[in-house]
Amino acid sequence: VTASREASILAAPTPEAWLTAACAGWRDLLIDHANCEKKAASTALAFLFTYPEDSRMARQLSRLAREELRHFEQVDKLMQDLGVAHRRMAPSRYAAGLRRHVAAREPARQLDLLIIGALIEARSCERFERLAPRLSGPMAELYRGLSESEARHHQLYLELARRHAATHGLDLDGRMAKFSQLEADLITSADPEFRFHSGVPDARED
Ligand SMILES: [Fe+2]
Numbered sequence: 001v002t003a004s005r006e007a008s009i010l011a012a013p014t015p016e017a018w019l020t021a022a023c024a025g026w027r028d029l030l031i032d033h034a035n036c037e038k039k040a041a042s043t044a045l046a047f048l049f050t051y052p053e054d055s056r057m058a059r060q061l062s063r064l065a066r067e068e069l070r071h072f073e074q075v076d077k078l079m080q081d082l083g084v085a086h087r088r089m090a091p092s093r094y095a096a097g098l099r100r101h102v103a104a105r106e107p108a109r110q111l112d113l114l115i116i117g118a119l120i121e122a123r124s125c126e127r128f129e130r131l132a133p134r135l136s137g138p139m140a141e142l143y144r145g146l147s148e149s150e151a152r153h154h155q156l157y158l159e160l161a162r163r164h165a166a167t168h169g170l171d172l173d174g175r176m177a178k179f180s181q182l183e184a185d186l187i188t189s190a191d192p193e194f195r196f197h198s199g200v201p202d203a204r205e206d
């Protein structure tokens with residue numbers, strides 16, 4: 001895994017303040033991380049329901065969904081080992097903030113959803129990669145491993161987006177530029193809630 005692979009679509013790196021907050025609040029990080037793995041599986045599965053005719057994509061995303069559920073099981077195991085209990089936590093503004101800008105009509109809509117998938121996987125990969133050296137023990141180990149998987153997932157969504165754009169003559173680069181800017185804004189602006197994909201921790205909340 002090289003940082004340059006996902007850096008190619010991420011318009012801004014994760015701010016230091018988020019990394020510091022994540023290490024201090026590693027219990028909450030794990031709880032939301034477990035939710036993110038479930039959400040990643042269900043997002044991949046949603047593509048199978050929405051676009052059943054795309055059987056090649058369905059096979060690829062079915063595999064990805066199974067891998068995300070395995071990640072959930074790994075995080076769950078770690079939480080049990082570390083004595084961290086699951087808890088219902090409202091999702092961050094992140095995914096909804098990106099989805100708000102998805103085109104209403106097909107085939108543009110599918111391209112936007114695939115681009116968002118690529119960006120979320122790229123950001124997850126970057127965060128795991130940057131968190132691993134700051135953490136210790138089994139959590140550092142898990143995050144190192146996950147950063148490799150998320151780099152592959154990022155590549156897959158990007159490949160699916162490329163294929164879809166080519167088939168329908170859509171402007172991949174233009175849409176990617178728009179969504180990667182939106183993504184960077186969500187990651188670098190102040191955020192009152194701490195989550196796996198939150199922005200800069202808002203000091204006033206503490
Ligand atoms: Fe995952």
Ligand SMILES: [Fe+2]
Nearest residue numbers: 040121150153
């Ligand atoms: Fe993933």
